[in-house]
Amino acid sequence: MAQQTPSVALQETEIQELVAHMRGTVLRPSDVGYEQARHVYNAMIEKRPGLIAQCVDVADVIAAVNFAREHRLTLAVRGGGHSGPGLGTCDDGLVIDLAGMKGIRVDPSALTVRAEGGCTWGEVDHATHAFGLATPSGFISSTGVGGLTLGGGIGYLSRTLGLVIDNLLSVDIVLADGSFVTANAVEHTDLFWAVRGGGGNFGVVTSFLFQLHPVSMVYGGPMLWPLEQAADMMKFWRDFILTAPEEINGWFAFLTVPPAPPFPEHLHLQKMCAIVWCSTASVERTEELLKPIRAFRTPAVDFAGPIPWPVLQSLFDALYPAGLQWYWKADFFKELSDKTIDLHMKYGAQLPTMHSTIHIYPINGAAHRPSTSETAFSYRDANFAEVIVGVDPDPANNERMIEWARDYWMALHPYSAGGGYVNMMMDEGAEHVKAAYRDNYARLAQIKATYDPSNLFHVNQNIVPINKGK
Structure with a gap:
């Protein structure tokens, strides 16, 4: 309660x-x-x-x-x-x-970084890039380290190095009774299992310790195609990304071209589809991997090339500053059938505002290595994470954005794996939270009862302690 x-x-x-x-x-x-x-x-x-x-x-x-x-x-x-x-x-x-808690310490010998709970990923990237190192994160560098990590952490490097939680070594956490503990593979192992995907249900994480990897320059950026080619491109991308080497990742989007450089003026405000790439392979190997895609349909815009990791991570920050209106809907998918792609074509062509978008992130490759029960994040058997996002500066457009996002989600949900990514859901109630964790929910509820029996930490995608609810 x-x-x-x-x-x-x-x-x-x-x-x-x-x-x-x-x-x-x-x-x-x-x-x-x-x-x-x-x-x-x-x-x-x-x-x-x-x-x-x-x-x-x-x-x-x-x-x-x-x-x-x-x-x-x-x-x-x-x-x-x-x-x-x-x-x-x-x-x-x-x-x-926690915004005042910004401490970051890189240990280049141990290949670790410790970041306090108020850090953003852009701040972590700034600290680690000086050493030619990085740890997996998300897609917008102003995102907080804590929220992204505790929900699982899907990002550019998910196919290559796993989710953010797969690179989490330890957390320091203040519990509901005011005590302070460290949770990792040897201390408070049940709590460490739970915070890897279970959200902010178990306490206030004051610092995170992550594994670092030699990632400095990557080959990345967006390619865009006309909307009438979107179905062909989505099918080609689906088949490519399911079997591609783990060192390359690319997520699919429907978008409206921003009316600003570096996009060509004749494409401004056109609805298009895109694939945004990130490869840790060499330039030569990446270009060889991308050759079939460039040959299949020549991109109308091709910005993919060598780019510093922090620049790729912050590429869309200016497009999505704080203070916009947001409405999210999310689901995981094991496959993208041709029927599903037809539905994406229908609703993706109806983006209600310039900032609104739909993203489909691959979560196969390295993200599949842990089992569905190895961390609280359950959907290790899914191949794709979808997020439908209505975004606009003007609150007058909220009703239209929300209706579009809900209709889109309801059309696709019957083809989904059954639940969505907690970091990309609105406050949708207990059944959606249970669907997000599937068989892991019962164990999470037991751990919640151990560490927060009175549900002090309930302003989240809430897991009800097992002794307080059915």
Whole structure:
């Protein structure tokens, strides 16, 4: 059962208790800086926390967790603030904001990087690239390390090096009772299993330790084709990516060409399809691998080539700044049948706004090596992760975007593997959360009961402790 925020406001003397125990700042709604601090990446989310605890160290996090528990406050944890459904904030309760915890330490000898819970992937890339190293991440560099990792972490390097969680070595975490533990392959192994895909259900992760790999320059970038070639390209890409060497990855998209450089002016605002590549192979080998695709249908735009890893990771940051309206729908697929592709053609051609898009990410290759039960992330037997995204700056377009995304998802869901990626779902309720974890849900609920029996951490894709729900 979720804890409830008391209807009676906290007394100033009680708030001063928290202030006295923190090095960071505690913001109330009347404080300077509150309005800026309460906003999250998705402007569709409009919430007003009673308090925002801007933590700068682990002691601050412990103080804030204890305060929320003792005062029975709704508690939300914010890392990068990118959560589609706004699960890094809440109304009336307490937000633990980790944005001030930016510590990063690269150990080039051990090939590891430790990143604190407030880091973004762009900040991690900046630190590791100096050593010619990287760890798998996602597709937008302003994404928070914490949220992406805890949900599983699909990205450019998934086929090559696995999901983000497959490169996670250890976490430091503050639990619901205020205690601090380290979870890894030898300590708190049940908790370590759970945080690899189980989201923010088990505590506040204050730092992550990742395995690094020699990735510096890659061969990557988008190729675009006219919409009338999308069905042929999707079928060709599907067959290619299911058998391609693991060193190459490419995700498929329907998009509207942005009206800005470097895109040719005659293509501006045209609906097109795209494949965005990332290869860790040599330039010569990658060009040999891509030769059949370039020969099959000559791209109208071909930006794929040698590119520094951090540049590829941040390629779309400017197109998707904070403050847009977002609505997500997601599913996993074991296959993309011709019937499914026909449906993609129908709805992909109906993108409701310039920023709206549909992405299909391959999650085979190295991401298939662990079994479905080896981590909390269950869909190791799926080959594709689909996300349908309605995006626009103007709230007046929200209804149209949401309707399009839902209709698209409902048409395709019968062909899916049954559930979606928790990092790309809205707040859709218990049944969708269970579908996201399948057979792993029961074990997650047991671990939740061990580490958070009162469900203090419930502002998330919530796993209900087994002793508190059916």
